Amino acid sequence: MLEMEYPANNQDHSADEVRLQSYVLAIGQHDEQALESLYESTLSRVYGLALRITRNKQAAEEVTEDVYWQVWRTARCFNAQRGTVMAWLLIIARSRALDYLRQEDAAEICEAPELLILEPICVGDPQDLLIATQRKTQLNQALLQLDPIQRQLIALAFFRGLTHEEITAYTGIALGTVKSHIRRGLKYLQDILVKYSVENTSS
Numbered sequence: 437m438l439e440m441e442y443p444a445n446n447q448d449h450s451a452d453e454v455r456l457q458s459y460v461l462a463i464g465q466h467d468e469q470a471l472e473s474l475y476e477s478t479l480s481r482v483y484g485l486a487l488r489i490t491r492n493k494q495a496a497e498e499v500t501e502d503v504y505w506q507v508w509r510t511a512r513c514f515n516a517q518r519g520t521v522m523a524w525l526l527i528i529a530r531s532r533a534l535d536y537l538r539q540e541d542a543a544e545i546c547e548a549p550e551l552l553i554l555e556p557i558c559v560g561d562p563q564d565l566l567i568a569t570q571r572k573t574q575l576n577q578a579l580l581q582l583d584p585i586q587r588q589l590i591a592l593a594f595f596r597g598l599t600h601e602e603i604t605a606y607t608g609i610a611l612g613t614v615k616s617h618i619r620r621g622l623k624y625l626q627d628i629l630v631k632y633s634v635e636n637t638s639s
Contacts, residue, residue: 456521463511475504478522482529489533502532510608535606578628585609586621593618 456477462470482503487496506528514524579587592598592606600618604611 453520453522457514457516460507460511460514460521463508464514471504471508474507474521478525481522482525485526485529486533489530490536495536496533499529499532499536503529506532506608575625575629578625581628582621582624583617586617586624589614589617590621590625 456474459470459474459477463474479500483496483500486499486503487493490496490499503525507525514521518524579590582590589603589607589609592603593600598606600611600614603609603614607614609617
């Protein structure tokens with residue numbers, strides 16, 4: 437059970453909750469400044485819980501980033517009748533931290549697909565090395581052109597090795613939406629890479 441450390445003064449607590457709820461409401465309207473304000477107001481407790489569960493600073497930082505990313509996506513779903521903003525954040529943090537522990541023995545995590553380094557290939561001469569470098573550059577450029585959500589889901593599927601069902605559990609995105617985003621993202625990548633290939637051949 438999560439410990440809720442409220443201020444001793446009930447009026448102060450009420451004022452704090454109203455302020456946090458106003459941030460969440462604004463985040464639901466895609467107000468980035470409100471997200472920053474919520475982050476600054478609640479970071480220490482969210483990170484502290486993540487660190488207590490994962491016992492790893494890097495993991496706690498990743499979990500914390502995931503928490504606020506989910507807040508950005510789902511702020512409109514917050515229901516004040518079910519609890520305070522802080523309780524909501526800590527529930528998300530606990531869930532993400534436990535997810536991390538379950539996945540820590542899985543495939544190596546790639547935090548950003550645009551930083552992906554292709555597996556090295558055997559190069560017999562400088563021309564082969566040039567081709568390998570071009571392939572990596574083209575893939576990185578193609579990934580950067582994807583919608584952020586598509587890029588994230590493809591990273592989870594191919595760089596973390598998660599199944600569609602695991603991605604749904606991890607992100608809260610519906611299974612059908614996950615599949616369609618990944619399918620469209622891969623089709624777009626294929627089209628872009630084919631375009632690059634044709635341009636290089638004709639140049």
